[in-house]
Amino acid sequence: MNFDINEVLFQMVGAIKQNVGENWDEVRNPANVFLQNRKERLALLAELLISKEITQERFDSRMEDEKLIAEAHFHAIAVISKAIAQRAANAAIDIFQKAVKTALNVAN
Amino acid sequence: MKITTFNRSFFLIYLGLIISISGCKITLVPSYDAQIKEQIESTSKEIDRFYLTMMDKTTNSEGGRSYEQFREGYINIEVELLSLLKKNRVRPLNTHSTRIGEITLELWRKYKQEHKEDNAIPDGLIKLNMLAMSDLFYAMLIAEKGKELAENPPAN
Numbered sequence: 674m675n676f677d678i679n680e681v682l683f684q685m686v687g688a689i690k691q692n693v694g695e696n697w698d699e700v701r702n703p704a705n706v707f708l709q710n711r712k713e714r715l716a717l718l719a720e721l722l723i724s725k726e727i728t729q730e731r732f733d734s735r736m737e738d739e740k741l742i743a744e745a746h747f748h749a750i751a752v753i754s755k756a757i758a759q760r761a762a763n764a765a766i767d768i769f770q771k772a773v774k775t776a777l778n779v780a781n
Numbered sequence: 782m783k784i785t786t787f788n789r790s791f792f793l794i795y796l797g798l799i800i801s802i803s804g805c806k807i808t809l810v811p812s813y814d815a816q817i818k819e820q821i822e823s824t825s826k827e828i829d830r831f832y833l834t835m836m837d838k839t840t841n842s843e844g845g846r847s848y849e850q851f852r853e854g855y856i857n858i859e860v861e862l863l864s865l866l867k868k869n870r871v872r873p874l875n876t877h878s879t880r881i882g883e884i885t886l887e888l889w890r891k892y893k894q895e896h897k898e899d900n901a902i903p904d905g906l907i908k909l910n911m912l913a914m915s916d917l918f919y920a921m922l923i924a925e926k927g928k929e930l931a932e933n934p935p936a937n
Contacts (some may be wrong), residue, residue, distance in 0.1 A: 737785040749920040752927035762807040
């Protein structure tokens with residue numbers, strides 16, 4: 674199975690972007706940090722293999738770890754996205770509640 | 782008489798509506814817990830200190846980086862990771878943070894086992910382990926930040 678972690682993260686972030694509106698920075702900033710950190714790790718990993726500090730077997734094993742680390746990133750971004758959705762939904766409910774209360778006061 | 786009954790019914794419907802919507806909140810993420818955030822930060826710091834000490838104060842020559850030299854440090858940090866995982870598991874709606882905790886513990890144990898089997902560890906691998914752990918703890922902090930964000934009303 675071909676799984677491109679960068680592509681999945683980009684698609685995920687793109688899908689979130691369409692839905693979070695003004696809260697986009699809350700998602701974009703950590704996503705950028707995740708991408709930058711992975712880039713740094715992959716560069717170091719390649720360096721360690723080239724300099725023979727690690728074996729091919731360990732290199733492969735660490736590449737597998739990258740999938741788990743990416744999964745952790747997706748979970749973190751999922752929490753941020755849900756938090757934004759929760760905040761927006763509750764803000765809408767608050768407005769509705771206030772409107773009903775105002776209408777009630779007017780009626781009285 | 783009919784008008785009075787109509788007004789009373791209308792008022793009761795209104796009242797019911799208010800009661801039903803007051804206190805009604807959507808909850809998608811668990812409430813923010815400052816203590817967990819503090820524990821994440823302190824454990825992350827402990828891991829940084831563990832790896833930096835390993836890299837700076839020891840070398841692989843003459844068994845300076847043998848597993849035995851660091852066994853206690855590995856155990857202490859694993860205890861913290863287990864504690865964090867348990868705290869996350871008991872919180873409702875907390876599957877995302879729980880999974881991040883599981884991944885962190887799994888990789889911590891894996892790297893510990895590698896050190897145990899090799900009974901040595903090169904600088905490059907220490908750096909790599911440190912970067913991986915640092916990123917996982919950043920993911921934990923972002924998840925906690927999300928919980929904090931959910932509780933703050935949006936800025937107008």
